[in-house]
Amino acid sequence: xxxxxxxxxxxxxESQDFGVEKIPFMESLGRVLKEDIGAxxxxxxxxxxxxxxxxxxxxxxxxxxxxxxxxxxQAAGAEQLSLKSQQNCIEVMTGAVVPKNVDTVIPYELVEIxxxxxxxxxxxxxxxQNIHRKGLDRKQDDLLIKQNxxxxxxxxxxxxxxxxxxxxxxxxxxxxxxxxxxxxxEVDKIPLNHQIRRSNVYTLVALLQELKIQADTAHINDDxxxxxxxxxxxxxxxxxxxxxxxxxxGKFDFLPEILEELGVKKQFHKVKQRPGKPFWFGAIGPFSIxxxxxxxxxxxxxxxxxxxxxxSTFVGCLxxxxxxxxxxxxxEYKNLDYAILSEDFTFQPALTYFLQVRLxxxxxxxxxxxxxxxxxxxxxxLADADGFxxxxxxxxxxxxxxxxxxxxxxxx
Ligand code: AMP
Ligand code: MG
Numbered sequence: 259x260x261x262x263x264x265x266x267x268x269x270x271x272e273s274q275d276f277g278v279e280k281i282p283f284m285e286s287l288g289r290v291l292k293e294d295i296g297a298x299x300x301x302x303x304x305x306x307x308x309x310x311x312x313x314x315x316x317x318x319x320x321x322x323x324x325x326x327x328x329x330x331x332q333a334a335g336a337e338q339l340s341l342k343s344q345q346n347c348i349e350v351m352t353g354a355v356v357p358k359n360v361d362t363v364i365p366y367e368l369v370e371i372x373x374x375x376x377x378x379x380x381x382x383x384x385x386x387q388n389i390h391r392k393g394l395d396r397k398q399d400d401l402l403i404k405q406n407x408x409x410x411x412x413x414x415x416x417x418x419x420x421x422x423x424x425x426x427x428x429x430x431x432x433x434x435x436x437x438x439x440x441x442x443x444e445v446d447k448i449p450l451n452h453q454i455r456r457s458n459v460y461t462l463v464a465l466l467q468e469l470k471i472q473a474d475t476a477h478i479n480d481d482x483x484x485x486x487x488x489x490x491x492x493x494x495x496x497x498x499x500x501x502x503x504x505x506x507x508g509k510f511d512f513l514p515e516i517l518e519e520l521g522v523k524k525q526f527h528k529v530k531q532r533p534g535k536p537f538w539f540g541a542i543g544p545f546s547i548x549x550x551x552x553x554x555x556x557x558x559x560x561x562x563x564x565x566x567x568x569x570s571t572f573v574g575c576l577x578x579x580x581x582x583x584x585x586x587x588x589x590e591y592k593n594l595d596y597a598i599l600s601e602d603f604t605f606q607p608a609l610t611y612f613l614q615v616r617l618x619x620x621x622x623x624x625x626x627x628x629x630x631x632x633x634x635x636x637x638x639x640l641a642d643a644d645g646f647x648x649x650x651x652x653x654x655x656x657x658x659x660x661x662x663x664x665x666x667x668x669x670x
Pocket of ligand 1: 508511566
């Protein structure tokens with residue numbers, strides 16, 4: 259059996275490139291940018307008025323004038339005006355072009371306007387004030403967003419401002435999520451006593467939606483022949499298969515043997531962890547260009563087969579599929595999240611333990627309080643927690659105040 263660290267290392271080494279696509283920029287939120295975004299012009303693109311008020315020729319003020327007849331109004335969105343007489347002023351609005359022959363803007367708060375004249379009620383005026391100079395923020399062709407950035411609301415604004423109506427992003431993998439088991443029924447059905455609803459599929463769909471992946475789903479009963487036939491088809495059609503169930507030691511846990519019979523290369527089966535120990539991982543391909551069956555020289559399918567217990571499937575997806583996917587689309591894997599254990603905790607087996615915790619922010623420190631669960635089948639418990647603390651396998655006593663890596667699934 260391998261360690262969690264080794265398992266993750268193997269999985270990351272199997273990351274794969276799904277290519278790029280161009281999409282409308284408003285669909286790019288949460289996707290990974292696959293081009294550098296440069297400034298299409300200077301920012302701001304012209305000397306820009308930054309306060310509503312009046313614009314004057316500073317030297318006139320310096321000579322002692324404090325009253326300026328109003329010559330015109332420069333609105334935002336209007337072409338640049340010119341001050342005709344240096345004795346006068348122009349009313350200017352925030353966002354307008356600074357008119358010609360003026361160099362200083364005095365906000366309305368510091369002037370009194372009467373009978374078509376503006377009189378200054380301040381004597382602390384600096385030449386050039388309240389003008390946001392052309393190119394001050396960024397120059398044309400400056401790099402604004404680097405390739406491989408995850409697009410957030412901030413990037414959406416930048417894309418809009420430089421006119422990127424369509425943008426190049428990493429293509430998403432084609433994913434099939436498969437539940438297995440004769441005991442499972444659809445969500446809208448009433449279960450018999452020996453049945454349960456197939457919740458894991460929907461957990462996985464939702465976890466992938468958070469990554470902006472629209473997965474397909476299927477259910478297959480514990481019938482070896484049908485499982486094999488269906489999976490063979492999925493291997494041709496999908497980049498990733500996520501399974502839940504049928505990888506443990508049960509009489510009907512057919513997945514590992516079927517996958518190997520179909521030519522999938524097993525990378526490992528079973529990881530030193532709880533929950534989720536029977537996790538099976540492997541890949542098939544890339545197939546050669548001559549493989550008639552595939553018809554695509556680069557086709558590869560990566561298979562994550564999680565044990566069916568709901569918490570096992572959940573933590574497996576977060577711990578292994580998430581980093582694999584992120585690396586595949588060009589984001590360097592780093593665990594940046596940590597939390598502090600709120601109380602002493604003991605876990606005896608020599609396994610990495612994914613401890614469910616509720617999180618609290620105490621003066622900027624993230625505190626994880628264990629949520630007492632009933633094991634890996636305790637699905638309802640996930641709704642009481644915010645994440646998992648990853649407690650290392652080589653220790654049994656975990657002390658209050660110690661810091662551990664955190665996998666969180668709730669951001670606030
Ligand atoms: P298995 O890994 O197939 O042995 O399943 C382990 C446990 O998880 C069993 O109690 C199953 O009923 C349950 N289980 C398997 N698949 C699902 C699913 N899609 N949704 C909810 N529970 C499941
Ligand atoms: Mg099963």
